[in-house]
Amino acid sequence: MIRVELPAHLRTLARVGREVQLEVEGRATLCSVLDALEARYPTLQGTIRDHVTQQRRPYVRFFACEEDLSHESPDKPLPEAVASGAEPLLIVGAIAGG
Amino acid sequence: MSQVRVLVGTRKGAFVLESDGKREKWDIGGPHFAGWEMYHVKGSPADPNRLYASQSSGWHGQVVQRSNDGGKTWEPVGNKFVYDGVPGTHQWYDGTAHPWEFKRVWHFEPSLTDPDTVFAGIEDAALFRTTDGGQTWQELAGLRGHGSGPKWQPGAGGMCLHTVLLDPSDPARIYIAISAAGAFRTDDGGQTWKPINRGLHSQYIPDPTAEVGHCVHRIAMHRSRPKVLFMQKHWDVMRSDDAGDSWHEVSGNLPTDFGFVIDVHAHEPETIYVVPIKSDSEHFPLEGKLRVYRSRTGGNEWEPLTRGLPQSDCYVNVLREAMAVDSLDQCGVYFGTTGGQVYASADAGDTWAPIAEHLPGVLSVEVQTLP
Numbered sequence: 001m002i003r004v005e006l007p008a009h010l011r012t013l014a015r016v017g018r019e020v021q022l023e024v025e026g027r028a029t030l031c032s033v034l035d036a037l038e039a040r041y042p043t044l045q046g047t048i049r050d051h052v053t054q055q056r057r058p059y060v061r062f063f064a065c066e067e068d069l070s071h072e073s074p075d076k077p078l079p080e081a082v083a084s085g086a087e088p089l090l091i092v093g094a095i096a097g098g
Numbered sequence: 099m100s101q102v103r104v105l106v107g108t109r110k111g112a113f114v115l116e117s118d119g120k121r122e123k124w125d126i127g128g129p130h131f132a133g134w135e136m137y138h139v140k141g142s143p144a145d146p147n148r149l150y151a152s153q154s155s156g157w158h159g160q161v162v163q164r165s166n167d168g169g170k171t172w173e174p175v176g177n178k179f180v181y182d183g184v185p186g187t188h189q190w191y192d193g194t195a196h197p198w199e200f201k202r203v204w205h206f207e208p209s210l211t212d213p214d215t216v217f218a219g220i221e222d223a224a225l226f227r228t229t230d231g232g233q234t235w236q237e238l239a240g241l242r243g244h245g246s247g248p249k250w251q252p253g254a255g256g257m258c259l260h261t262v263l264l265d266p267s268d269p270a271r272i273y274i275a276i277s278a279a280g281a282f283r284t285d286d287g288g289q290t291w292k293p294i295n296r297g298l299h300s301q302y303i304p305d306p307t308a309e310v311g312h313c314v315h316r317i318a319m320h321r322s323r324p325k326v327l328f329m330q331k332h333w334d335v336m337r338s339d340d341a342g343d344s345w346h347e348v349s350g351n352l353p354t355d356f357g358f359v360i361d362v363h364a365h366e367p368e369t370i371y372v373v374p375i376k377s378d379s380e381h382f383p384l385e386g387k388l389r390v391y392r393s394r395t396g397g398n399e400w401e402p403l404t405r406g407l408p409q410s411d412c413y414v415n416v417l418r419e420a421m422a423v424d425s426l427d428q429c430g431v432y433f434g435t436t437g438g439q440v441y442a443s444a445d446a447g448d449t450w451a452p453i454a455e456h457l458p459g460v461l462s463v464e465v466q467t468l469p
Contacts, residue, residue: 007157009133009134009155009157009158010158013158013161013174043161043174045177045178046159046160046161046177046178047158047159047161047177048158050159051177051178051180052180057157057158057159059156059157060157060158093157093158094157
């Protein structure tokens with residue numbers, strides 16, 4: 001079980017609370033977790049990564065275990081603490097704007 | 099008694115303003131989608147309870163919302179806008195070639211007959227259509243593919259397709275407008291398109307009478323005369339009597355011919371409205387006086403409408419999507435400002451009153467007249 005924390009706007013959009021829990025088959029990577037998240041909540045498709053290129057949207061970042069994973073390969077295994085559910089994967093919207 | 103529903107898109111959410119036919123007391127519903135930019139909210143002429151809303155943000159991109167109950171509840175539908183084939187390039191601000199990139203939906207134009215069919219004008223400029231109520235979107239690629247696309251360039255607000263007009267007398271005829279490319283028309287339902295900019299004169303482009311490159315801000319049409327078009331260009335108010343094949347200027351005695359909005363009275367096809375704005379750098383009303391100008395002669399002769407509008411210290415703008423009319427016997431006219439006010443006139447512009455005063459900056463105003 002993987003725990004994912006969503007930013008406020010995406011919680012509203014997906015009609016969920018602060019944290020969602022996902023089952024991910026196989027190795028837990030950013031890509032596989034986002035695939036599972038978007039499969040469970042299709043309305044999030046395109047709001048975290050581009051529909052076509054699958055690139056992370058510029059004002060979205062991925063944090064976990066006090067590390068910034070945003071620039072890691074999406075296919076790199078997530079930290080064991082995230083894969084085991086001990087720590088959440090944080091999807092964060094940049095603190096900016098008016 | 100009839101009802102009026104005003105759909106307001108703002109920089110921080112959407113609002114639904116409702117009144118009875120007297121249009122004296124208004125209930126303000128919302129904010130819907132609080133915190134998101136709502137570029138446009140529009141209802142289906144075929145089913146007034148079916149609404150479509152363009153929701154976007156710099157963080158999370160585009161979302162499309164649909165309501166089946168007049169805006170009480172909403173559900174997200176498809177938000178995947180993928181250009182047909184290899185997108186190619188258009189001009190960037192510096193004149194270099196820049197790849198087409200989807201940014202947001204500026205305008206929804208629901209079909210006149212089918213609530214599930216909607217046209218979407220997007221940035222970077224292209225026209226999309228859904229026929230399944232917004233679940234999936236397909237580009238009408240003939241517009242970008244007709245040949246002049248590489249010469250199109252963005253205006254200050256982006257390279258947006260902001261106007262879509264459907265001809266009530268001919269389902270195959272559609273007009274669209276792009277900043278800054280100009281106006282285009284299809285006569286075959288969107289398969290092929292041609293620029294319709296003859297007569298436009300824009301001193302800010304290398305060839306002032308070029309076939310494309312004009313910064314058209316808005317086009318309006320009266321449904322009883324779909325070949326007569328009125329245009330607010332960056333500068334110049336223009337008119338066409340031949341479906342856009344040629345245009346002539348009707349700015350007449352306007353104090354400035356710059357502005358964004360233009361609209362037509364619901365029952366008088368020769369009565370049109372604009373809001374002159376000081377340009378090119380300020381983009382607020384002349385002399386701090388918010389004035390709508392009305393022509394009852396299809397242009398050239400204009401009168402200022404000021405009763406109920408602030409006539410001192412007013413420095414708001416009225417953006418291109420932010421004016422609409424209702425179709426009650428006494429035509430109502432509505433517009434929203436970047437200062438968050440929505441003004442309404444229940445007497446075709448003679449007198450005005452704010453019906454909302456403290457909203458976020460208004461991006462769009464649409465009106466539904468309900469039985």
